[in-house]
Amino acid sequence: MATLKAFSNSDIQTAQSFLTQLIDVVQEDISGSLTRRKYQVFVTGGIGPGVTSSLFQTVYDQDFSLQTSNPMFDMTVGIFSGSSTVGGSATGIESTGKLLFPSTSLMMREKVDIYHEFAQTLLGDRDRAFFAPFANNDASTSLTTTTNRMNNVMFLTFKRLFHRDGIKKETFAMKFFQSASRAPLAGYVGEEGPNLNQTSVSGSAIFTDAGSASTLKVSNAGGTVGNIVNSSNTDETVGLMFYDRGVAAFDLSKILSGNQHVSGVIDAMAGVAHADAPVGKAVIGDTSGNAGAKFIPDFMVSGSVDNIVDHLSSTRFQSGTLTAMTFQNLTNINSTLYFCRANADEFNYSSNSTYLDSSGNINVIDAAARQDGSQKSFSFITKVGLHDAQGNLLAVAKLSRPVEKNPEKDITFRVRLDF
16 A cells, blocks of 8 residues: 655645637638628517517637537627617607617617626626726716717627636737728719628728726726727727626727718618618618718617628628737636655655565565665655545646655655646
């Protein structure tokens, strides 16, 4: 039987370390139709064939139908209930508190609910608003303070596989096109054709959390929070990074040219076909109606969540093999170090049956040494076992090579358990 020795308190130490991993998200992963998974969980009724839409879309690192694909992050949009986007389009409030909107708007209650859900999760209060730069505030302040308030928000929630235990501070960067395409086409305002599905080619910006370490804040619900800024003007805060939760929130009015004219075909509760759109679709931003439509608030109000996410992902990140988004994640490694000490007079014998001869004497290398007693016992240590208080073996550490132990040596083996 192996020799056992009890640990003292000084023989056991704990430590914490961090492992980082670089994550790159390429443009095609975000813009590709096969790498973005939709969940058709919303269905309208009434006018026309109805509109179906997701509440969010998931971006994968390859075709999401493949078993080897990995979901990287979810993408959705939300609108603050006290914003002018909601106030300017709502037609009233029911006695139950439910907001009412005309049929020309889509999913406005869902967009408000999405904002509420993120506020509850990250701020601890569904009625609070996000502010960039980050500011702790109560629900009443959120409703009355408009400065730096994020009313129209794009949320990116990174999957646990990629953000691990958190996102490393000052490593996030995202290339995003603030201006939509300006393809000319007759019949559209300012000779500007449909730009909802045209990939942006100019007006890109880099948004990063560089410098956030010096201005970190803490949300009771969302953990450590850093500001995301425009790299070309670090005084312009465009969003928030919730490092512990792996969630990035962007103010669409700052990362988009919100006042830019928007045009194209969107889903709609339409029972009659349009010259440029079939039943169930509508045209936004052309001369036949809503000619002066803007991305904010018109598109945010009239488009479904899928319409908005499709536009943001397929046009504003471009389509190619270049990096669209990058960051480093953190994996916390908690370690317990066991210092297994073998003093000079310990562990010099082996429990191996070949250590003794048939007479019960120690086998020696030199037969003459048995006669004069000059041969000292020694052993070769190959494994270190960790046992519980009852002597049950819990873990075994194997040495890369046998280590000789004799009465002239003090040896300490350090066993590290990571979890």
